[in-house]
Amino acid sequence: MNRRPTLLAALALTATTALTLSACGSDDDNPTKDSDKIAGADTGGEKSASPSASTDPGGRPTITFPSDAKNVFEGGKTGDPTKDAVLAHNAFSVNSVDEAIFKGSTDTKALGFYNADKALSSSITYAQRYIDDDDTWTGVTRYFNRKVTLSGDNKAYVTYCSDESKSYIKSKKTGKVDKSPASSDSYVLYNAALTRNAKGIWQTTDLVSERGATSCQP
Incomplete structure (x- = not known):
């Protein structure tokens, strides 16, 4: 594992049935388990809303990353506009947590815009750990095998994997980068629950x- 410390103790998605729905729906066959982390989307860029900045139309928060960090999401187009919107907003959610880490503040517009309930509180706690340790990260994290299961008009579940083998913890104070070698723990499986708000x-x-998940290994 190169990049993230583990997130928190596992969060239970409104019960295990939500995870089962996500894992067994027509769009996914991945299992899920314990806890770990959250991270970003196809972004980078320093301050301005450049092509590498993460933006969402309609006056929604713009998320920017420093020039030495980038998150790449694969497979964002399913052909179904609702599923595509779910994937896009889940990416913004993940992005928003990283932005809080980069800015050294959990009081950002995007964090509370794209996250709510348990996910928001855990995201704040997770980002605050970086902030308290005066750490950030650098490199590229890849997100892949992204699958959506819809549940009614306003609920959805997303499973996806991350590859952290090319992203690393960086000390803000010293600039030192911890380039620990990649291992099975560099790959993480996620199950996310999403609700469409008003x-x-x-x-x-x-x-x-689940860090080190077999289904996410190369």
């Missing part, structure tokens, strides 16, 4: 993850 935003409301 503004039409698919907020991530809960998240569980």
Whole structure:
């Protein structure tokens, strides 16, 4: 494992049945388990909303990353506009947590915009750990095998994997980068629950993850 410390103790998605629905739906066959982390989307860029900045149309928060960090999401187009919106907003949710780490503050517009309930509280706690340790991260994290299961008009579940083998913890104080070698722990499986709010935003409301998951290994 190169990059993240583990997130928190596992969060239970409104019960295990939610995870089962996500894992067994027509779009996914991945299991899920314990806890770990959250991270970003196809972004980078320093301050301005450049092509590498993460933006969402309609006056929604813009998320920017420093120039030495980038998150890449694969497979964002399913052909179903609702599923595509879920994937896009889940990516913004993940992005927003990393932005809080980069900015050294959990009081960002995007964090509470794309996350709610348990996911918001765990995201704040997770980012605050970086902030308290005066750490950030650098490199590229890849997100892949992203699958959506819809449940009614306003609920959805997303499973996805992350590859952290090319992203590393970086000390803000010294600039030192911990380039520990990649291992099976560099790969993480996630199950996220999302709810569409009154503004039409698919907020991530809960998240569980498994570091070193077999289904995410190369």
